[in-house]
Amino acid sequence: MLLSKRVTAVLSASLLTLSCQAALAADSLNFVSWGGTTQDAQKQAWAVPFTKSSDIKVVQDGPTDYGKLKAMVESGNVQWDVVDVEADFALRAAAEGLLEPLDFNTIKRDRIDPRFVSDHGVGSFFFSFVLGYNEGKLGTNKPVDWTALFDTKTYPGKRALYKWPSPGVLELALLADGVAADKLYPLDLDRAFKKLDTIKKNIVWWGGGAQSQQLLASGEASLGQFWNGRVYALQQDGAPVGVSWKQNLVMADFLVIPKGAKNKDAAMKFLANASGAEGQAEFANLTAYAPVNLDSISKLDEKLAPNLPTAYAQDQVTLDFAYWAKNGQSIANRWNEWLVK
Amino acid sequence: MKVAINAQQNAQGAPTGTGAPGAAVPPPSMRQRWRGSRNLVPALLFLGLFFFAPLIGLLLRGVLEPVPGLGNYEQLFANSAYARVLFNTFSVAGLVTLISVLLGFPLAWAITLVPNGWGRWLLNIVLLSMWTSLLARTYSWLVLLQASGVINKALMAMGIIDAPLEMVHNLTGVVIGMSYIMIPFIVLPLQATMHAIDPMVLQAGSICGASPWTNFFKVFLPLCRSGLFSGALMVFVMSLGYYVTPALLGGAQNMMLPEFIVQQVQSFLNWGLASAAAALLIAITLVLFYFYLKLQPESPVGNAR
Numbered sequence: 001m002l003l004s005k006r007v008t009a010v011l012s013a014s015l016l017t018l019s020c021q022a023a024l025a026a027d028s029l030n031f032v033s034w035g036g037t038t039q040d041a042q043k044q045a046w047a048v049p050f051t052k053s054s055d056i057k058v059v060q061d062g063p064t065d066y067g068k069l070k071a072m073v074e075s076g077n078v079q080w081d082v083v084d085v086e087a088d089f090a091l092r093a094a095a096e097g098l099l100e101p102l103d104f105n106t107i108k109r110d111r112i113d114p115r116f117v118s119d120h121g122v123g124s125f126f127f128s129f130v131l132g133y134n135e136g137k138l139g140t141n142k143p144v145d146w147t148a149l150f151d152t153k154t155y156p157g158k159r160a161l162y163k164w165p166s167p168g169v170l171e172l173a174l175l176a177d178g179v180a181a182d183k184l185y186p187l188d189l190d191r192a193f194k195k196l197d198t199i200k201k202n203i204v205w206w207g208g209g210a211q212s213q214q215l216l217a218s219g220e221a222s223l224g225q226f227w228n229g230r231v232y233a234l235q236q237d238g239a240p241v242g243v244s245w246k247q248n249l250v251m252a253d254f255l256v257i258p259k260g261a262k263n264k265d266a267a268m269k270f271l272a273n274a275s276g277a278e279g280q281a282e283f284a285n286l287t288a289y290a291p292v293n294l295d296s297i298s299k300l301d302e303k304l305a306p307n308l309p310t311a312y313a314q315d316q317v318t319l320d321f322a323y324w325a326k327n328g329q330s331i332a333n334r335w336n337e338w339l340v341k
Numbered sequence: 342m343k344v345a346i347n348a349q350q351n352a353q354g355a356p357t358g359t360g361a362p363g364a365a366v367p368p369p370s371m372r373q374r375w376r377g378s379r380n381l382v383p384a385l386l387f388l389g390l391f392f393f394a395p396l397i398g399l400l401l402r403g404v405l406e407p408v409p410g411l412g413n414y415e416q417l418f419a420n421s422a423y424a425r426v427l428f429n430t431f432s433v434a435g436l437v438t439l440i441s442v443l444l445g446f447p448l449a450w451a452i453t454l455v456p457n458g459w460g461r462w463l464l465n466i467v468l469l470s471m472w473t474s475l476l477a478r479t480y481s482w483l484v485l486l487q488a489s490g491v492i493n494k495a496l497m498a499m500g501i502i503d504a505p506l507e508m509v510h511n512l513t514g515v516v517i518g519m520s521y522i523m524i525p526f527i528v529l530p531l532q533a534t535m536h537a538i539d540p541m542v543l544q545a546g547s548i549c550g551a552s553p554w555t556n557f558f559k560v561f562l563p564l565c566r567s568g569l570f571s572g573a574l575m576v577f578v579m580s581l582g583y584y585v586t587p588a589l590l591g592g593a594q595n596m597m598l599p600e601f602i603v604q605q606v607q608s609f610l611n612w613g614l615a616s617a618a619a620a621l622l623i624a625i626t627l628v629l630f631y632f633y634l635k636l637q638p639e640s641p642v643g644n645a646r
Contacts, residue, residue: 067606096610158488163593164608204510205593218489329609336601337422339594340429 028057029263029270033084033124035063036209038287042084042124045282046274053273056266066093069258073098078260081267082274084124087116088167090254091325094120100257100264107272115318116292121254122275123292125283128248128309128316129168132231135240137222145246146176148223150199157222160215163205165328165335167319168249169196172225175247181317189331193338216241225249229288232307245312251319252292284308400620406613413617423601427621430598433515433587434580440520441576442569445527452528453535464532471525479589482518483509486590514590519580526579527572534568567636574633578626598622 031047033039039062047058064084070093072078085093093099099120109117116123133143137157148155149172161169170192171184177195179188196203204221206212209230215221216231217239228248234241255274257267273279280291281299290309291297297310305311324331403413417423452463470478485491488505496502508514542564546556562569584599591597598618605615 065607066610067612070610070612164604166608207588218487220488329611332604332609333420333422336426336596336604337420340422340425340596341594 027055027266028059029081029266030059030061030079031082031270032061032064032080038289039084041283041286042274045286046270046279049279049282050270050273054266054269056269058270069093070096070098073259076260078258078262080258081261081263082270083256083258084253085121085256086166087121087123087252087254087321088324088328090121090256091118091321092328093256094118095325098259100259100261100267102257102271103268106268107275111277111293111295112275113292113294115250116252116254118254121256122271124253124255124274125280125287125289126250126252126292126309127289128228128245128250128312129162129172129225130228130231130248131223131244131246132216132226132234133223133242133244134216134219134221135242137219142242142244143223144244146172149225150176150195152199152202155223157202158204158215158220158224159199159202160206160212160221160224160226161203162212162225163207165332167251167321167324168225170331171249171317171319172247175317181247184317185320185323186327187323187331189334193334196338228307228309232288245309246315247317248309248312248315249317249319250309252321399616400623401616402612403614403616403620406616413613416614417617417621423618426596426598426601429595430581433512433519433595433597434577436516437519437523437580438573438577440516441523441527442573444520445524445531445572446565446569448524449528449531449535452532464528467525467528470521475522475585478522479518479586482514482521482590486514486517509590510592512591512595514592515587515595518586518590519583522586523576523580526576530572530575531565531568534565538564570636571633574629574636578629578633581626581629582622 031042033042039060043058043060047060050056051058061080066085066089069080069083069085072080090099101119102122107122109122112123113126116126131143131146131148133148133155134157135142138155141154143149143155149159149161170187170189173192173195174184174188175181177191179191204215204224206215206224209227212224212226213230213234216224216226217234217237226243228243228245231241231243235243255271257264257271261267274283275293277293277295277299280293281296283289284291284296285301285304288304288307291300297305300308300310309316404411406413448463448467452460452467454460455463483490486508487493488507490509492508493502493505497505508517538561543556543560546560547553551559582599583597584603587595587597588600588603599622602615602618602622605611605618
């Protein structure tokens with residue numbers, strides 16, 4: 001008798017928690033990003049105010065993993081509602097049917113820089129690959145543009161380049177080889193690799209932001225290709241680091257909703273909020289990444305504004321995400337072949 | 342049932358035990374051998390459901406995606422870049438094994454030779470390094486080996502070198518970092534083997550007129566063989582599948598198979614090719630593991646008794 005009472009108590013308790021979870025689930029969404037300071041800023045700039053105004057809880061998860069995203073969509077058990085991904089992946093995943101189309105009645109498309117919005121994704125932030133250099137290593141000899149990377153006599157030392165076969169390295173090699181910015185695509189791979197061959201021994205590859213900072217600040221690399229926010233952070237810390245914005249290469253992250261996301265409607269509202277003028281400006285002020293919303297520029301911190309890609313639009317090359325989405329895999333094959341040769 | 346298992350264990354354990362040599366105990370019959378195997382059902386069910394089923398699913402992708410057939414394997418073997426990745430994987434694993442053996446052997450010997458208390462201390466230090474976070478240890482090597490790192494600065498201050506040595510973001514870095522991580526895995530089996538060797542045997546050798554060198558090569562080394570082989574194989578197999586250390590300490594041009602698989606899975610969602618590469622790695626590992634088992638005196642395929 002006692003036992004059965006206990007059993008009933010346990011059962012009803014577990015049922016209660018189950019129903020509570022169900023009730024909670026309706027008012028929450030999972031947000032997935034790359035972790036670190038970026039996700040902290042996204043939480044502070046987007047999630048916290050969003051929860052306050054809408055009463056929808058935002059659960060932070062991560063890091064972003066494209067393999068996991070695909071597995072979730074394929075198995076039909078999608079745990080993630082909003083995911084921060086690279087722009088070229090957003091376009092590729094949309095083509096593979098992994099993403100929900102966005103609801104542009106909720107999200108205001110007309111105020112977003114058209115470079116950073118598509119039917120299945122809206123910009124999370126954008127940034128530039130800039131030419132960063134260690135002033136201690138190069139002294140008064142300040143490099144100006146990407147050609148400096150290939151001039152080992154004037155600028156001795158290692159060159160730090162981004163390790164993955166993704167937009168950036170091939171483009172800067174072509175620009176340095178004299179290709180006009182508007183004639184970059186389709187990429188002349190033979191020419192790009194031939195140019196990179198001339199400095200292959202002098203390249204040190206970085207795979208993540210922290211590693212790139214370590215290479216540049218320590219002087220292990222005297223110059224290279226860096227994310228603008230990372231160089232800015234080094235300068236803020238007083239590291240002897242300089243930057244040239246000439247032909248800065250624009251890359252972006254997109255926010256997407258995986259196909260079959262459980263809290264789709266809440267996710268749309270979240271995207272509208274995150275890509276809004278306020279959310280974008282707040283995030284930019286926290287991270288030194290640039291806002292995708294055109295109305296955010298006036299809301300930027302005065303000290304920070306000159307250090308963002310938005311201030312160097314005139315000499316800017318926007319990388320072609322659509323081209324990479326389509327050709328990324330075959331370029332990667334060539335890339336790997338060249339690397340291990 | 343329990344008694345039966347114990348009895349069986351005793352029977353199998355006997356050859357290495359203190360008492361009777363292997364011949365004294367008749368080998369258990371088939372029925373005896375499989376007695377109590379029903380107890381394994383829950384474990385087998387668990388493994389089958391949560392390990393083998395997903396594994397088979399993964400391997401099937403290699404022949405089903407993007408189109409059914411052996412296209413992925415063809416691509417893997419035809420492309421010179423992938424052949425190079427395979428070659429890198431093997432040469433790094435081989436080099437790491439060699440260095441681990443060369444460094445681990447004297448260490449294991451030292452642990453065996455020094456007075457008891459000290460030996461335990463040495464062993465604890467080896468074990469302690471194993472328990473420290475892999476990432477922390479790998480990053481420490483990065484700090485030590487980089488151009489502006491401790492080692493280069495010290496060497497330059499002493500005037501031994503003029504320019505910093507390149508010891509990281511290349512093959513050197515990977516081999517140093519991985520050898521360091523693998524040394525415990527060779528020291529432990531080796532030390533166990535050496536510990537079991539009766540010192541009288543060596544004494545007998547020298548009494549019979551063997552020089553120290555002959556004694557080492559003709560008596561000691563053959564006695565260490567099983568520990569040496571099993572340790573070396575374990576290190577080799579583990580090195581084949583290593584990801585973190587090569588990714589952090591290596592340069593992009595020394596890509597190994599695990600990193601290639603991660604790239605295909607995470608960046609390109611090319612799961613067919615990744616699964617083919619994974620299958621290759623599993624096949625190689627299984628073949629090597631078979632040899633590993635053969636060298637274990639108590640294994641079902643062993644012949645070392």
